[in-house]
Amino acid sequence: MNRRVLVTGAYRGIGAACALAFAATGARVALADIRRPDETAVAAAGAGAAETLALSCDVSDESAVLAVGDAVKERFGGLDVVVHCAGVIHEAPLLDTPVADFDRVIAINLRGSFLVGKMAIGLMEGTAEVPARVILIASDMAYYGRETFSPYVASKHGVLGLTRSWAKEFAPRILVNAICPGPIDTDMLGAANMSAEWRARELAIPLARFGQPEEIGELALFLAGSGGRYFTGQGVGSNGGSIMP
Template sequence: MTETTTPRVAIVTGGSGGIGRAVATRLAADGLHVLVHYSGGKDRADEVVEEITAAGGVASTAQADVADEIEVAAMFDAVEQRYGGLDVVVHTAGIMPLSPFLELKLDDLDRIHRTNIRGTFVVGQEGLRRMRAGGALINTSTSVTKLQQVGYSAYVASKGAVEAITLMLAREMRGRDITVNTVAPGPTDTPLFTDGKSQELIDRIAAQSPMERIGRPGDIAEVVAFLAGPGRWLNGQIIYANGGVI
């Protein structure tokens, strides 16, 4: 008699591009059924699903404002209805307006707070309420919380909040066999990082790493895949995935 196993299921927020896309395809390659979340990039999310299904995986899309608890609840309802449960939440969705502190528009600060902090709470609450034993919540921060580069004050403040709750959430999951970790990428070749930067500046940033390059989305996806799968003894940790910049 052949033993059947229930496929593990993941939601990847911000899965329509950049690091989120790499994470979604990597988890699908590991056999997870993946819901690819998007906010406004439906065409890009559809492309991710096409890529996954062409490789023999299972995936679909859902739209939601990550800071809207009603829309997020509907997205989690959808993943349970389609795939029968939930095991992994990878929260990569976020925004990064940059500005010197003294020139920062408070409306931009409010937008960053809403998406990056409130969104992390909304997605995390819904995910942890529904997640099966053996599950993993993986949030994203940034290595800039340690690098302390100028112009990133509002963004770093929002990601510092994400880091601050990581161990606390892991401890609150005591007895449920659920891990909570945060991955903090360094400079990575995505539009979020490269847009508005000259090639000369990108090359200068790349030279700071002992690896003499900036990260690739796949580099970050490998770390996430480990935390989502075999890395069960890593819990409550901030993992700075940056090639040795710090």
């Protein structure tokens, strides 16, 4: 896969797994994160990437996202694939959720998806025969909702809205899909973000385990590859059966 790929949220978790998955195909991979993307870039180079580019970026900041676009265009000349993984989660009862916390979640998860998607699509050419790919990260919660996670659920529901709208706007030269993970074994499921009660509830699914970030990386590769040629506007679940739409 000699393609030009941008992965956001690439420092750890799902983003790092996606970056390494594409690197292993020999892609040219740009890695953006608000924290130390250079560490993942070194790993991606070791995994077989044809070229890596590490970029610091707050995805909620338009100027920072545009600077990433400028750097990618200068180095790679354009983009064939973007996998937008940067995001945050927040658990609190509604009446204990300050507006500032709501604004932060929406800014990173939804505004960030809008800014990164808009920038990336502007760098893509793509054709009906060889379409470019936009892959956003939503959540299984976008479908079923969850008490005490309302800002997060709202943000990820909005990501599905962007996915469907862009899929219609840019077909057939750009295919736009969202991955909707269930519980994935990353820092996001840690005690700093989710209570022990909710971690236990996450395991009450048919496969009775947390998914691994590498499983999301494999799904991103599928959507970006020949097997994903007839997918657009979809929320694709890798969720252990947590939701069965």
